[in-house]
Amino acid sequence: MRAVIQRSFGGPEVLRVVETERPKPRSGEVLVRVRASAVNPVDLAVRSGAFPLLGEPPFGVGWDISGEVVEAGPGARYEVGEEVYGMPYFPRAATGYAEYVAAPSRHFARKPATVDHVHAAALPLAVLTAWQGLVDGAGLAQGDRVLIHRAAGGVGHLAVQIAKARGAHVIALGSEERREFLTGLGADEVVDYRSVDFTEAVRDVDVVFDSTAQGERSLAVLRPGGTLVSILEHGDAALAERVKAAGYRFKGVSVEPDYASLEAVAALVDAGRLRPFVQQTFPLEEAAKAHEAVATGHVQGKIVLTV
Structure with missing residues (x-):
């Protein structure tokens, strides 16, 4: 699969798309085919080394994802084919800028039905x-x-x-x-x-x-x-x-994964009472440009990567 990995701290240029092994879900986990992944200011701080949350590189940043379940481990909450969104593993590495992410199923909720993956990915963190x-x-x-x-x-x-x-x-x-x-x-x-x-x-x-x-x-x-x-x-x-x-x-507030709150949020979205605003999207290959956009400090709403 393709994933964005960095091998050193630095500016946006350290983000590189590489070919890596697709993860395998364990018991209680799901493998999600990622369709969109949002970029947050914390991603930039971790990438630069200003906030050494993940230790020394190599690692992949990104936590907000939306996609569909393509494989489910024993005891997982979701079945193959279901659309989900979430913020897996935070504050540990999730490598969310990738084609596939495997994580505990309770780190996800069912995607709001009334928005696409880009807008669902803009929500979790x-x-x-x-x-x-x-x-x-x-x-x-x-x-x-x-x-x-x-x-x-x-x-x-x-x-x-x-x-x-x-x-x-x-x-x-x-x-x-x-x-x-x-x-x-x-x-x-x-x-x-x-x-x-x-x-x-x-x-x-x-x-x-x-x-x-x-x-x-x-x-x-x-x-x-x-x-x-x-x-x-x-x-x-x-x-x-x-x-x-x-x-x-x-x-x-030190944010943590919480499927129950994401379910409540999805209900608000589907009731028309909450809508995420996405200012701009970039393809996965342009993750560096997405980081540059967020770094301006003047983003209205969110920046999202399409995968």
Whole structure:
């Protein structure tokens, strides 16, 4: 099979398509023929060595995949022919930029029926990050006020929709040119972070969803007892203590595979209440170009590889 492998840390040019052996599923695992694989910022950090999550190369990055089951080990949850999507193995290597991936069947859920593989692949890591932060961590409920940083990005645009589906009042931080996009997703208010200091423009929110490492500044907009959800500073024990000492709740998100949440997400997608936005697709052979696109920091929604 073809897979994208890197043999050293470095820029996008280290990503190379190679021929390698197709994996074999074990008990409880499925072999998925990958049709699409999304690119996330963590992929770039691991590739460059800035975030040495997988140790030393060689290895393959990529975790978000959508495809169909072509082989099922004994006891697997799915049968041959079923379409699935998921984020297998994270934070261990999954080598998601590949034609085939073998992984535990509970790392996958059935693909939403109303979207294609490209859009399904855009979901898992980003949507699980948002879901595990807002729903599992903060317990976001009807009527809560939530502020979402970087709201037009990969995680943010899904967080906006999840919060809206939960009945929250959504305040989105984004650029003025993304206002129409964000209101179309359900944002009740859009604050242009380029021209406005959000700590002066926003007050009395129940939950802040922070994907920008601005946790300490974000406390200024929380009501007493409110919750700070952080995805970049989830391991900062000192910050967590300062947040709690100030009278707030702290929930750090280190995303993990979760088929039950992916099933709930698929239901929202098929009900028309959540839609992933894909800005651009690249073929597997152009994984380096896909990484360059994500590296601009101005992607609306997601970048996806077609396999």
